[in-house]
Amino acid sequence: MITLYDIPSKAPGNVWSPNTIKTRMALQHKSLPFKTVWLEYPDIGPTLKGIGAEATSKWEDGSPWYTLPVIQDSTTGKVVADSWKIALYLEDTYADKPTLFPFGVRAPVEFFEAYFTETTIRPGMRIFMSETCYRLNPTSEAFFRRTREAIYKLKIEELAPPGPERDAIWAAVKGGFDKFAPKYASNGDGSLPFFYGETISYADIVVASYLLWVKIVLGPENPEWKEVESWNGGRWVKLIELLKDYKIVDA
Template sequence: MSLILYELRGADAARPFSPYAWRVRMALKHKGLDFETRPKPFTQIAAIAPEVGKTVPILVDGERTICDSWAIATYLEETYADRPTLFGGPGGLAAAKLVESWANASISARIVRMIVKDICDLLAPEDQAYFRPIREERFGMSLEEVQAGREERLADLATALLPMHLMLKSQPFIGGDSPLQSDYMLFGTFQWARITSAFELLEPGSPVAEWRERCLDLFDGYARAIPAA
């Protein structure tokens, strides 16, 4: 039986955009596992498996149901240890946890302010009514105000990405010569932005932009097949 991945979608079910679900999608492809996706809108997520969690991604593997992208990745590594490794050993696992924290706290936190209104525009009306007030309360202003002036904030994002920019001058992936879960965690953030917004975050030809292109080409262009905004 295939694994089942519950993830987030907007009005168009063919464009799943959760950055955390994309981390899991890429992990499943890396492991060579067959899986089925079941995209759900914001207003239906809490009812998927409330006993486990109220956010996506949620992975169902037979009798096991796991919530949270990190928990899913470590579950896949332990359960399918005979498949290609996601972390490359204990040291890689520890390093990936650092990348996850950096991606969430530094990179995603900057990017969301550049695309949050674009995300809302992709949602069905009932999900917009759910999404907008929560985010506007969180930011303390309208979504339009949050996203305004985003061009001026690109330099700040580039500064936050500088360590990766420098590293990628000497290796093609965060994982080294080939990608690991540390790559998929940051790639999920950029795939989220690619699907939800036409606003370009990266300077074309930069090491990080070229890394993103390499990630899009992985698994016969699996991630690239999802239409960009």
């Protein structure tokens, strides 16, 4: 059995993190059953150190920065950190299951993820970070607030206050999606929904995971999310709909 470590929230079903949603969807694409262990932010480092997970980055002071998702696979005894490394691990370890990387190639998907996040997500980080903070449970919220305020050198409330500053951030996010959408749709006659046309791959899981993050932290009825739904001919709602069988919330 695979154990997925994830971060809970006040959102229905707990799930919100784009990186752990990628792993949730990847596990389901491969039809691999898993169970979730929920960790509030302050417990991530100590717990992961305890199970021998690798840190994925470093804090400014050089100390290890532990992040989720992490999976622990009781069949192989392996502990894997980082959503991309987990996708590769699942692909290699469970090669007989449906592939996350059609044609056996990973590089196009790795480049795709980097391009997608840089173009569409990075411009909106101030909005997404503040909205994430408001959705976390109190102990996580306090940790997230302290660490992110230190990084941005601003109060969370100052990251994307309503008004012209926030409108400009949204305009940049929309500009990013307008640039990205025609490239994503450049297979066939432009109507095919996935990176590989009609075939779901890890690339589509990445896009859907970030969209679900935005939808969850804003809330499905939020006017800003409703705007996203209308962008690029409704392509993003359709994508989420096409991946709806990959249930991101535990049964």
